[in-house]
Each structure stands twice: as C-alpha cells, then as structure tokens.
Amino acid sequence: MSLGVVLLLGFVVIGQVRNGLLDAKVKASQSQATGGFAVAKQKADEAGAGTDDAATAADDQSDQFVIEWMSNLVYSLSSGGQGAFDVVTLPVGGDSGSGRGPRASGDVDPTASVPEALRAKVDASTTAAQSYTRITYDTGQESQPALVIGKQVNDPNGDPYQLYYLFPLTQEEKSLSLVKGTLATAGLFVVVLLGAIAWLVVRQVVTPVRMAAGIAERLSAGRLQERMKVTGEDDIARLGEAFNKMAQNLQLKIQQLEDLSRMQRRFVSDVSHELRTPLTTVRMAADVIHDAREDFDPMTARSAELLADQLDRFETLLADLLEISRFDAGAAALEAEPIDLREVVRRVVGGAEPLAERKGTTIRVLGDQQPVVAEADARRVERVLRNLVVNAVEHGDGKSLYVGSLVSGGSLGDPVLVSGGKTADAPLTTPSWDIEGDLWVADRNPADPRLLLFKEGAGKPLTVETPGLDGRIKDVRVAADGVRIALVVEKGGKQSLFVGRIEREGRTGDARSVSVRGLRSTTPELEEVTTMSWAGDSRLVVVGREQGGVQQTRYVQVDGSTPEGPPPAALTGVKEIAASEDDEMPLVAYSEDGIVRLPSGAQWQKVDADGTAPVYPG
Known part of the structure; x- marks a missing residue:
C-alpha cells in the first residue's frame, strides 16, 4: 500500500512539474515570437518604402530583392536566438513560385518540422497559432521535441508568407527527467523507510502476541506456571499483565477444582468402603431370610424375594460407585x-x-x-x-x-421358511413386521404363491387368506397401524399395487383367523410397480412406470388419489425403497448407485455404493 501511495504521489508531482515547465516555456516562447513577428513586419515596411522610391526597377529585380530580403530576414531573426529557437519561412498555400521557397535556420527541415495542420490553420487566419512538433534536421541529427508558433505576415511587396518560430523543448525534457529521477530515488527511499518502520512496529506488536499464543498453548497442555515477560508501560505491557493475571486465576481455579476432585474421589471411596461392611451383614441376613422363604406366608415370601433383588441391585450400584472412583483416580483397568x-x-x-x-x-x-x-x-x-x-x-x-x-x-x-420355487426370480419377499409383532412374508413360487404370517415372528408360518386376489405377490408391506396392507401383484407381465384390509377373527393363532380383504388397485395407470413403502398411516411412496414411459417415484394415498405437495426428486434404476412415518425423515432407496437417501427439500445423496437392502427399523 505504501508503494501505491508513493507512486500516486510521484505521478501527481511529475504532472505538476511538467505542466509548470510547459506553461513557462509557452509564455516565454509566445513573447519571443510576438516580438519576432513585429520585427518582421517592421523590416517589411522599411523595405517596402525603399522599393516605392525605386519604382522604375524591373520586375525580375524586385523578385530578386524579395528573395534576398527573405534570406536576410531568417538570418537576422535567428541570430538573436543563440540556439534557443529556429526560424522557418514557408510560402502561403505551399506556393513556392518566384523563388519564394521554404527557408530555415540551423539546418532545420522546414517542411517536415512544421505540421500540416498548423500550416492550414495559419493559412486560414491572420493571428498567431501554435502546436507541438518534433524538429527534423537535414544533417541527420536526431529530432527533438519543440513548440512551434506561426503567423502569416507580408513581404516588402505586400505578398503574404508564413513565419514560424521553433522553440526546442530539450532543456525542459532534461529538467523533467531530472525531477523523475529525483522522485524515483526519494520514493524508493521512502518505501524502504516505511517498510522498515512497519517491520519494527509489527515486530513490537506481533512478538508479544506470538509469545502469548505460545504460552496459551503451554497452558492448555497443563503447564500452568507459564507467564509472559512484561516490559514497559504501553498497551502491549498492559495486555501482558492482564494475560498473566488471567493465567494466575486459571491456575488457582484449576488447583481448587483438583483439590475438590480429590476430596470427591476420597469421599466416594470412603463411602463405598464404609457401606460394604453393613451391606455384608445385611446380605447375610437377607440370604438367611431368602433361603427360608418357603416357610413364610406368600406375602412375606414375596417380600424376601424383593429384598434379595434390591440388595443385588444395591450391590451393583455400589460396585458402579467404586468403579467411578477408580475412573476418577485414573486407576480403572x-x-x-x-x-x-x-x-x-x-x-x-x-x-x-x-x-x-x-x-x-x-x-x-x-x-x-x-x-x-x-x-x-x-x-x-x-x-x-x-x-x-x-x-x-x-x-x-x-x-x-x-x-x-x-x-x-x-x-x-x-431357516424357518424356504421358498418352493426353483428359479432365481421366485424367492421369498422382503419380510414386513406389523404392530402385533407378527412377521409377514410372501412366497413367490409360481406353482404355489402364498401370503404367510409368523405369529410373533416365530413358529410355523400361517397361510393368510386373500380372497379375490388374482396373481402372484411380488412384495408385501404392512402399515404402521397393523390394519392395512399393501401388495405388489404380478399378472400377465404387469405388476400392480393393491391395498387391502387385515381382518383378525380371533387371537388364538388359528390359520383361518387372519385374512386380507377388500383388495383394490391404487395405481391403475402404472403398468409396472417396481417397489413401494408406507410413508405414513394412509400414504405410500411408489416406484413404477406407465406404459411406454420411464420409471418415476410418487406419493399415493390409499384411495388412489395424489396427496398435496411436490413428488420426490427423480431417480433412475430404483429397485427398493423405504420410508418412515415421520415426514422429516429422508427416503432411502436401493438404485444403480447403491444405497441413496433423499432428505426433505434436497436431492438424492449417496450413502453406500455396495448396499442392497434399505429398511427403517420397526
């Protein structure tokens, strides 16, 4: 930043110096050129009076006189410059007839040194005009920048011509270069000086901060005796004093906590050991009473059993208390x-x-x-x-x-159940638990498709009656309320979703007491239902496709209607899906990418590339 400030300041100073030098040069040049134009007019008037007295002279002699007069004028006007300026005369409109061609002093190339735009401006006006140019020399000398001031004046015969003063800007250019060099040197010195000052200031500030950081790390490592070295009375010194005071208070508090912890551990240990003696006596008496409980009346015998159980629990709590004291002392093994x-x-x-x-x-x-x-x-x-x-x-x-x-x-x-199917596409379906603790599963054996129920998840399977069902069950899901059941049924190459009602005529375990009735299709527009899952008491999430369409995921009510709200984000290659009763919980699916999840309001996210069976517990 310091370098930028120095550069900006340098540009401003150089601009001011350049403008000042040019303004002074322009004013001096205009004054010199104005005097020269007046001298040229005076000489022309004096020479014109002489030619009137010699009116009998021939025209060719008059032209020769003007030529010589122009040459003498250029020499006379430039002789007073001593290299400070050069004089150039040019014919009006570029006409060089009658020998009145361009003339210049100091080996200056008059045509190349005067800009065409300035010549046209002088031709069109009788006032002086100026412009910046570069002086070109006939001798091959290097050109140099200059200020040219020109005006249209008359010769002794009254014919107009262009008179120019060329003022070199070499000296101003050298002065400006000297100023640039001086500013560059001074700027570099200032930048170095500012850098040194900044380094010293930063060192004075950063060193104590680094020291404080190092001491803080050592304090966090347990070396509570560490303190900062404080010198002086500035803000950094006050910071160090405050830091040391904080460390001292922290050490004192930690010491107090350690003392309190030791007292607590000793108290717990003493209490635990002191309780063992009376507990042993109580245990011995309780064992005697417990062993003789058969001789007591039922209520007293039950009390003896409860006494023994509670003593066991008390002994467990006492052992836990002793272990806690060992953990606090660091002696647990x-x-x-x-x-x-x-x-x-x-x-x-x-x-x-x-x-x-x-x-x-x-x-x-x-x-x-x-x-x-x-x-x-x-x-x-x-x-x-x-x-x-x-x-x-x-x-x-x-x-x-x-x-x-x-x-x-x-x-x-x-295994408690084996499918009777002989092909790979006829295994058992994924099991589904209901609220009664029963396990539902379907056997996809084409020769004998069945819907089976394991009472309390064990025992022999019971065949569930499904009157009106035409087809083979490919998937089964029981709702959380234990009353409704969803089935994916295959028939004629088409897989459809049906929802029915579970009826339990008795709870004795009779195979004929459980049936599924009132089955009806909830997604008739879908040609192939791949998988589904309950997503609440009366809503399912279904994966399938319409005839000639692509796979899609949607929510469906048990009556076949579409619930309000946006459908799940699109996902291809879904094979299984699982949902929770809680709307805030994400959908979980098994797709071409493995196990993926869909949080609420987000996109599908990969969970496990090798997983195959998503399921929500319960």
Whole structure:
C-alpha cells in the first residue's frame, strides 16, 4: 500500500512539474515570437518604402530583392536566438513560385518540422497559432521535441508568407527527467523507510502476541506456571499483565477444582468402603431370610424375594460407585474375560421388568438358544446394555422391546421358511413386521404363491387368506397401524399395487383367523410397480412406470388419489425403497448407485455404493 501511495504521489508531482515547465516555456516562447513577428513586419515596411522610391526597377529585380530580403530576414531573426529557437519561412498555400521557397535556420527541415495542420490553420487566419512538433534536421541529427508558433505576415511587396518560430523543448525534457529521477530515488527511499518502520512496529506488536499464543498453548497442555515477560508501560505491557493475571486465576481455579476432585474421589471411596461392611451383614441376613422363604406366608415370601433383588441391585450400584472412583483416580483397568452374554442379557432384562410392567412394555429375548461367548468386561457390558434397555422402555410408549443377538461370522441358524420355487426370480419377499409383532412374508413360487404370517415372528408360518386376489405377490408391506396392507401383484407381465384390509377373527393363532380383504388397485395407470413403502398411516411412496414411459417415484394415498405437495426428486434404476412415518425423515432407496437417501427439500445423496437392502427399523 505504501508503494501505491508513493507512486500516486510521484505521478501527481511529475504532472505538476511538467505542466509548470510547459506553461513557462509557452509564455516565454509566445513573447519571443510576438516580438519576432513585429520585427518582421517592421523590416517589411522599411523595405517596402525603399522599393516605392525605386519604382522604375524591373520586375525580375524586385523578385530578386524579395528573395534576398527573405534570406536576410531568417538570418537576422535567428541570430538573436543563440540556439534557443529556429526560424522557418514557408510560402502561403505551399506556393513556392518566384523563388519564394521554404527557408530555415540551423539546418532545420522546414517542411517536415512544421505540421500540416498548423500550416492550414495559419493559412486560414491572420493571428498567431501554435502546436507541438518534433524538429527534423537535414544533417541527420536526431529530432527533438519543440513548440512551434506561426503567423502569416507580408513581404516588402505586400505578398503574404508564413513565419514560424521553433522553440526546442530539450532543456525542459532534461529538467523533467531530472525531477523523475529525483522522485524515483526519494520514493524508493521512502518505501524502504516505511517498510522498515512497519517491520519494527509489527515486530513490537506481533512478538508479544506470538509469545502469548505460545504460552496459551503451554497452558492448555497443563503447564500452568507459564507467564509472559512484561516490559514497559504501553498497551502491549498492559495486555501482558492482564494475560498473566488471567493465567494466575486459571491456575488457582484449576488447583481448587483438583483439590475438590480429590476430596470427591476420597469421599466416594470412603463411602463405598464404609457401606460394604453393613451391606455384608445385611446380605447375610437377607440370604438367611431368602433361603427360608418357603416357610413364610406368600406375602412375606414375596417380600424376601424383593429384598434379595434390591440388595443385588444395591450391590451393583455400589460396585458402579467404586468403579467411578477408580475412573476418577485414573486407576480403572479393563477386566476382560470370556463371558456368556446371554447371562448378562437375562440379568439386565430381569432388572428392567418392574419398569417395563409399569410402562406396559413387553421385553422379549430372541436368539438365546446358543451360547454367545465374548471376551469382555461383564460389569461394563451390563451397564451399557442396562442403559440401552431402560432408555428403550422409558421412551418406547408401551411398544414391545426385542433383544436379539448377532454373531460376527456366525450362522443365522436353520431357516424357518424356504421358498418352493426353483428359479432365481421366485424367492421369498422382503419380510414386513406389523404392530402385533407378527412377521409377514410372501412366497413367490409360481406353482404355489402364498401370503404367510409368523405369529410373533416365530413358529410355523400361517397361510393368510386373500380372497379375490388374482396373481402372484411380488412384495408385501404392512402399515404402521397393523390394519392395512399393501401388495405388489404380478399378472400377465404387469405388476400392480393393491391395498387391502387385515381382518383378525380371533387371537388364538388359528390359520383361518387372519385374512386380507377388500383388495383394490391404487395405481391403475402404472403398468409396472417396481417397489413401494408406507410413508405414513394412509400414504405410500411408489416406484413404477406407465406404459411406454420411464420409471418415476410418487406419493399415493390409499384411495388412489395424489396427496398435496411436490413428488420426490427423480431417480433412475430404483429397485427398493423405504420410508418412515415421520415426514422429516429422508427416503432411502436401493438404485444403480447403491444405497441413496433423499432428505426433505434436497436431492438424492449417496450413502453406500455396495448396499442392497434399505429398511427403517420397526
């Protein structure tokens, strides 16, 4: 920025100096030229009076006289310049007849040195005119800039001619060059000086800031004794003093917090240890009472069982409290050992049963037939699992909670259902859970297509009656309310979407007690429905195409109408799609790009290029 200011200042100064030099030169030149024009007029008048006295002279003698007079005039006028100016005479209109050709002093080329525009201006007026030009010499000397001033005057015979004064601007050009050089040198010196001053100022400001940053980093690393070196009484010194005071207060507060933390850890540890002695005594007494509960009346026996359960819970809480104190002291260690996770799950579920009963939630454990052994810390795994289960029960709104096991690299066990189809296009459909905890699946076997139901997701499949259904079920989805069901049915090369009503005549598990009735097409205009999913209680998101059209994604109400609002963004090659009951949750689809998601008001975004089966839990 300093360089820009210096350059701008230099341009302004050079412009002012140039204008001043030129103005002075122009004024001096105009004064000199005015005097020269007056002398030329005076000489012409004096010579004209002499020619009137000799009126008997011949015309050729008169012309010879004018020629000699013009030459003497140029010499006379230029002799007083001493190189300060040159004189040029030119005939009016370019006429050089009668020997009145161009004349010039100092080896000046008169024709090339006087601009044509100026000659035409002088021809058309009797006043003086001026212009800038370059003086050209006949001797090959380098041309130089000049100011030319011309006027039309008369010779002794009264005939007009053009008289020009050429004033070289060489001296002004040298002066301007000297000024430029001086300004450049001074400007460079000023820039260097400003740079040095700026460097010193920045160094005085930045060095303490860098020092403060370094000390702040060391303070954050725990070196609380670090302080800034303060010198002087300026603003930077006051900043350093404030920084040191802040660091001192911070060190004091941290020290207080550490002391408080040590007291807290000691208190927790002391309380935990002090509670162990009475707890052991209470445990021994409770075990005696629990062992003799069969001899008590039912209410007393139940109280003994509750006492034992609550003592177990109290012991667990006490162990957690001791572990927290060890964590605070940094002495906690992982006690990993082979454990059967089923026992951990059973303890957690048993402890959460009273809460589940109050919340109206049923907790079911799946896949606990085979041992699930893992190298882990039983107490920590139990704590994590207990938090998950309790949170699920607290916020589950009375819904059933399922706890299952997945073993990495292990087998899922024997299949509960195998399709009877022999071709690759006849497997089972993607299963769908309903609100009753039942699992729905369709067998796409062309020889025996069936809609099947697993009561509570287990046992033998029940065949669901579908009166009026003509075709093979390709996909099945049960609504969140457990009352409506959507089916993609294939017939004659066309896949259509049907929505029906689930009727349960009894809850005894009878195969004839569950049926799907009132099936009707909701998208008759679509020739091929590829996939669909419930997107609320009465709305579906459907992927399909019309006859001769391209694949499209749209929302459809159960009555076949189109809901208000924009359709989902276009996506090609969709094979499966999943939606949530919550409108704010994104659509998830399996397409040519893998698993993609569509947030509300956005475009499709890739999630996993290798995924194949999008699904919303529940």
